[in-house]
Amino acid sequence: MTEIPVITSFREGISTSEPDPLDPQEPRVRMTMAERVNRYGLFVAPFLIGLIALGLYLYYQSLDLENAVIQQRNALDWDTRLLPQAQQQIIIAAWSTLLVIAVAVPLGILLTRPLLRRISPAVLTVANAGQAMPAYGLLVIGLIIGGPGRTTSIVVLAVFALLPVLRNTMVGLDGVERPLLEAGRGMGMTRLGVLLRIELPLAVPVIIAGIRTAMIINIGMATLVFLIGGGALGVTINSGLKNQQEPVYVIGAVMVALIALSFDWLGALAERYLRPKGV
């Protein structure tokens, strides 16, 4: 390595810390209304969720389960029904969301590379179809192909929720300004370097927004997987509806809502704190 010559300031005689009178437009970082709602909303949400949970708890306590019909008493048993079903709901949604990320993010990256960009409209159409298809139909197709059970449920959900992550990955990567790529490449960064160090970090907020959407879709959809033997809270809601037992389906539905709201809040946290600084 050659020695680097020491260079003195080229604004001789001018202290560099002095404010530059001709160059004063240092932009202030100001918060828009939307940003404010975003920031403070983040701290309000847990209280609302807690409030709903409290309401549900009080409602549950107020039910006279001892004297209720046996189906209702069984359906609303916390330890053998509600808790395991809620866990199933979360596990199915979590796995299918992970599956979506594992498939859609790399796919989105590939489809924004020059080589594959041409086929990206075709792939997006297919992904669109996945979401446009009735969920019920998709479950049946899954049942035919994969048989009943949790694994099939997870895969079907993943297909259904693929689009938002795929689309957001592509939009996020395309949204990175061309001059940044030009500058990166021009300084000798490899294509992979530009992808990893510039494109992906800058696309993270958009990609996370897509993942958050997919996650919520998955939690909601997991209510339906009881149809193909996937279990979860759909079982309770369904039995409540079938037997016309209001407390059963209300409790089932509110629990789904609570799970969805809680995870959505976690998603919002991730969106906020995984956003690269300076953006």
Add this chain to the structure above:
Amino acid sequence: MSSQPKIHLDRVAKTYPGSRIPAVDELTLDVQEGEILVLVGPSGCGKSTTLRLINRMIEPSSGRIMLDGEDVTKANPDKLRRRIGYVIQQIGLFPHQTISQNIATVPKMLGWEKERIHERTEQLLTTVGLDPEQYRDRYPKELSGGQAQRVGVARALGADPDIMLMDEPFGAIDPITRERLQNEFLRLQEELRKTIVFVTHDIDEAIKMGDRIAILGERSTIRQIDTPERILAYPVDDFVDDFIGTGSTIKGLNFQQVSGLKIPDYPAISVSDDPQKGIAALQEAGREWLVLLDDQGRPARWLREDDLRGAAPGQYDGRGEELGDHLSPDDTLFHALELMVQSAAGKTCVVDEAGRFQGVVEMAHLNKAIRRAQYEARAHYEELERA
């Protein structure tokens, strides 16, 4: 001039797929070590394409690119680009990285040690006139356009490349800040002596920044390549003449200094002198105006014959016309012209460092200087043709 050019393009051409007309047509070009070569031309002439061929952001269809005599046409383009600083109009600072991280981009890729990178970024910030203390941890969005381009230049200088490619670097900056950045950059270049290829569409910027200017026509063909002085004094054809536009002769005055003029004696009297002496001097020289000097030999006022009549030695106050600013020997003839048109006498005084009267610059002097420059440029081209 060194024998081996720093950058040598040998019949480099670029034809985009699907197009029969080349964007750059067999361009041969030398850039000497330490010079700023400006590529200038109308929009769409291929000047940016030409620049990007040098660091192979665009791969040439044919021809060779030599750096320091080494053929890099087939070299690894990423490694090649790490040796070449690159500044673009849109700057392209990475918004998610701090200023110092941005500047450290290339050193990091080259695997420098942390300590060395830190020292280098601090030094570079100072070099481009930004206080490291204040700016190193900022993010690009917290900078104004001018500051951002300073960082852009610092980033391009990151690993101290010999060669810099600059694509309209000051194009998107307001005129006042642009002028400051240009001046600072020229001062910086005096120390750094990088080999720079600079693209602009602004002929005035080209004249200001370039040691040499290449005026490009369609398909990046060189219409004229020379020093700004010579191009201004002798545009080789109508294309170049049109492109440099009106006032090119006057712009050429920027490249000549007052000290280069041969200035004959000019009538002057001191305040203590008798007015009769002044009248005699005026009549002898056949002039209209005479310079009145104060007791230290500094020019004070313009006097006409009428102003001298009835005056007494030491009592010239309020007579004649004000003199205005003076020229020093290292001022440009352009500055001389400016002072001249403001002066009552249509000419302006030259003084030495102590402010003492040296002589008077007149329109005829500028005229002669311009004609000499034009003659020399023409002679130069005629000689080239003969050779």
